[in-house]
Amino acid sequence: MNRTDLAARARQAALRSYSPYSGFRVGAVVVDEHGDVHTGSNVENAAYGSSICAEATAISGAVAAGLRRILVVAVACIDAESVDGAYPCGNCRQLMNEFGTRWVIVTAGEGSDVRRHTLEELHPFGFFLG
Numbered sequence: 466m467n468r469t470d471l472a473a474r475a476r477q478a479a480l481r482s483y484s485p486y487s488g489f490r491v492g493a494v495v496v497d498e499h500g501d502v503h504t505g506s507n508v509e510n511a512a513y514g515s516s517i518c519a520e521a522t523a524i525s526g527a528v529a530a531g532l533r534r535i536l537v538v539a540v541a542c543i544d545a546e547s548v549d550g551a552y553p554c555g556n557c558r559q560l561m562n563e564f565g566t567r568w569v570i571v572t573a574g575e576g577s578d579v580r581r582h583t584l585e586e587l588h589p590f591g592f593f594l595g
């Protein structure tokens with residue numbers, strides 16, 4: 466799947482966001498080592514700190530399904546003003562780091578830029594126990 470298709474899938478996932486507190490709908494699509502796709506959206510909570518990012522729900526779903534390598538993560542923040550406001554948080558970058566992610570695709574709403582980065586670019590010197 467190319468970056469335009471992944472961005473479109475991530476935007477679709479954002480429509481299933483549960484974000485009554487921030488009003489900020491985020492969707493994520495991850496591609497595992499077999500080329501299969503897993504989706505997620507942000508899930509908020511009245512106890513704000515219990516909220517879960519879209520990337521975290523997508524990565525958790527893939528891992529719980531038995532996968533251990535996530536090659537690509539695409540994230541779409543459809544309520545962001547532009548792609549500049551759509552980048553993954555530091556915690557999610559570290560979650561990607563754990564499962565060997567190489568590419569990160571970032572976009573906002575329909576018609577916005579779709580950018581591609583390496584995780585190394587967004588999260589250099591990520592933490593490993595070692």
Ligand code: THU
Pocket residue numbers: 484487489491506507508509516517518519520552553554557
């Ligand atoms: N959010 C994500 O889903 N991913 C990120 O990388 C950053 C932030 C969500 C969490 C919260 O539901 C909303 O965006 C506002 O912070």
